[in-house]
Amino acid sequence: MKRWLACIFLASFFGACGGGSGTGDGDGDGDGDLGTSTGGSSTGECTACSNGCCDGDTCVPYSSQTTSRCGADSNACIACEFGEACEDGECVIDESVCSPLSCDGCCADESTCVLPFETKWDGCGRNGGACQLCDYGAACSAGGQCTDAIDSRAVFLVTIISVELTEERLGNNWDLLGNEPDPLVCVGSGVAQVCTSACSDSLTCDFASLGGATSFEITGEELGTTGLVFVVEDEDVDTNDQAGTITVMHDTLPPAGGYASGSFGAVVELLYSIRPVE
Numbered sequence: 058m059k060r061w062l063a064c065i066f067l068a069s070f071f072g073a074c075g076g077g078s079g080t081g082d083g084d085g086d087g088d089g090d091l092g093t094s095t096g097g098s099s100t101g102e103c104t105a106c107s108n109g110c111c112d113g114d115t116c117v118p119y120s121s122q123t124t125s126r127c128g129a130d131s132n133a134c135i136a137c138e139f140g141e142a143c144e145d146g147e148c149v150i151d152e153s154v155c156s157p158l159s160c161d162g163c164c165a166d167e168s169t170c171v172l173p174f175e176t177k178w179d180g181c182g183r184n185g186g187a188c189q190l191c192d193y194g195a196a197c198s199a200g201g202q203c204t205d206a207i208d209s210r211a212v213f214l215v216t217i218i219s220v221e222l223t224e225e226r227l228g229n230n231w232d233l234l235g236n237e238p239d240p241l242v243c244v245g246s247g248v249a250q251v252c253t254s255a256c257s258d259s260l261t262c263d264f265a266s267l268g269g270a271t272s273f274e275i276t277g278e279e280l281g282t283t284g285l286v287f288v289v290e291d292e293d294v295d296t297n298d299q300a301g302t303i304t305v306m307h308d309t310l311p312p313a314g315g316y317a318s319g320s321f322g323a324v325v326e327l328l329y330s331i332r333p334v335e
Contacts, residue, residue, distance in 0.1 A: 103131060110134035110146060119145050140185070157185030163201060164188060176201065177208050193333040194277055195310055205309045209278035211333065216272045217242045217253055218315060218328040220289055221261045222300055226323045231291055231298070238291035240300065242327065244273050247283040255292040274334060280307040289324050300324055307331065 103111030109118040110128025117126050117134055122143045126134040129146030137148035140156025150158045153168060160170035163182025171180045171188055176197040180188035183201030191203035194211030198204050220240050225231070231238035237258045243249035253271040256262030264271060275285065284306040290297040301322020315330035 106131040108146075122146065124148075155185065160185040173199075173201075177210060178203070192310060193335055207277040207280055207308055207310060209276065209281070211277040213275055213277065213280065213311070213331050214272050214334050215244055215275055215285060216330045216332070217244060217264055217287075218330060219261065219263045220327045221325040222289070222291075223323045223325055224260065226291070226298065226300065232293075238298075238300070239293075241290055241292050241297075242271075243288040243290070244271070244329070245286050246273075246275050246279040247286060249286050249288040280331075285329075287318065287327055287329075289322070289327065303327070 103114050103116050106116035106118075107130055109116050109122070110126065110130075110132055111117070112126055112134045116131075117128075119129075122128075122134075124137040124141065124143050127137050127143035127146060127148055128134045135148070137143055138158070140151055140154050140158035141148040142151035142154075143149075152159050155164035155166070155168055155170045160172075161183065162170055162172045162176055163180060163186055165171050165180055165188050170185075171182075173183065176182065176188070178191040178193055178195045178197065181191050181195075181197035181201060181203055182188045186201070189203065191197065194208055194213065196204050196206040196208040220242050222231075222238055222240055226238070230236075237260055239255040239257050240259065240262045241253050241255040242264070243252035245251065251271055251273050253262075253264045254267045256264075256267065284304045286302065286304050288302045289300040291300055299322070301324040303318055303321045303324075305316075305318065311331035315328055318324070318327040318329070320326065
């Protein structure tokens, strides 16, 4: 009777009475080990992984980590960003890879960074993006964009195409005998440096017809600072007569068709072209 009453008392608290029912701890031994599991199955937890990270219930040690599985102190593995490497469980900048993390300029390829002060028309960009190709001689802006401004480092070829003179010079004939002038053109940076051959007795001259137009090399910096100096003359036996002089500055990329100077002095028009030296 006493044992039966005790059994009722215990059952009201523990839900079991006597041995062999196995309802307390799931192991059927009736020993009353409450809240534990002794069945031997995995709990799904990653433990004892202080020198690595946990990928699910798998410990990934430092020696096995990659950019897609990186971490430490039993924390969950993470994927590093593009341009990072995993070192001892930490994502760090990978200097061997050109990326927005390692390059302020642009990336010429996977490992080559073109620094901002080095960018130009053949490699323009910023913030680790792919370098873009601009027109030859184009300046690359501070924001990494192609512009129509001329890069000071570019080299151009100035070619004199033709010239046309007025019928008179200062109200007089060009020559004492009334003949037309013998025009030639000199060009240079700051001062005239090279000259064409002269056409004989003509108000117009197409210099290509003389066996090849005269050309002159000039840098982008010179085009925008000292400019092009053109001197047009009438060739004479003793001293040439000057028909006109003009200085022209250029700070934007030249058009494919060339330039017309407009009139100056006794010059109606001077045609010339500026082409890149690539």
